[in-house]
Amino acid sequence: MILLRLGWWIKGWSEDFPYSPSDIQRNPACLLWNGFSSPSIIPKSIVTSKEWIPPQNGALKWNVDASVNIASSSSAIGGVLRNCEGQFLCVFSSPIPFMEINCAEILAIHHALKISVANDGSCSQAMIIESDSMNAVAWCNNKGDGPWNMCHHLNFIxxxxxxxxxxxxxxxxxETNFVADELAKQGLSRREEFIAWF
Incomplete structure (x- = not known):
């Protein structure tokens, strides 16, 4: 988390810095960049890494994720809302009842929408929600599909x-959902929900 925050700070301080915050966390050697490095010596893993893509102008994008720890019978969700410039608007990290991972992913999507609906500034704009669960996305988009115990949440969505x-x-x-993944993992050690608007 320290490396991730450092990456956010550097990106705001130096537009020329070629690495994203997630690149720094995956490979801290990126911090040795001196401004004159040849692109040919950038590690291949950095060159081929997939970046988060901002939404179109005027739209907002949620990235959500869930985390399940079977050993401790705990589950959590997390999400980050960003605008077309990549600025953070809202983050959440929350423990949830222990459940199967795809159901937890549905809950993450559900929670992001509940936060958006409650906020006048975000509920009137075009919105994208990205999840790394193919099942959860399919169930949210297809009427009648999904686990029976998630019907209430799916109907809301x-x-x-x-x-x-x-x-x-x-x-x-x-790989494009890194911040949400970290927030979900943090939620496993929380006792109550954390939410922040920027």
Whole structure:
């Protein structure tokens, strides 16, 4: 988390710095960059890493994730809301009852939508929600599908999709969902929900 925060600070301080915060966390040697390095010596893993893609102008994007620890019978969810410039608008990290991972992913999507609906500034804008669970995304987008014990949450999600002017729930791999993944993992050690607006 320290490396991630350091990466955010550097990106705000130096537009020329070529690495993302997640690059720094995966490979702290990025911090040795002196401003004159040749692109040819950038590690291959950095060059080929997938970056988070901002939404179109005027839209917002949630990245959500869930984490399940079978050994401790604990589950948690996390998410980050960003605008088209990549600025953080909201983050959440919360423990939830122990459940199967795909159900937890549904709960993460559900929670992001509940936060958005309660906020006047975000509920009127086009919105994308990205999850790394193909099952959860499919169940949220297809009427009648999904686990029976998640029907209440899925119906809420589907109804919100109808009432929002423009909302999309899509699947993206974990490599572009790094911040949400970290927030979900932090939630495993929390006793109550953490939420912050910026």
């Amino acid at each position: 589907r109804n919100i999709k109808k009432s929002f002017l423009n909302i999309s729930i899509i699947h993206k791999g974990r």
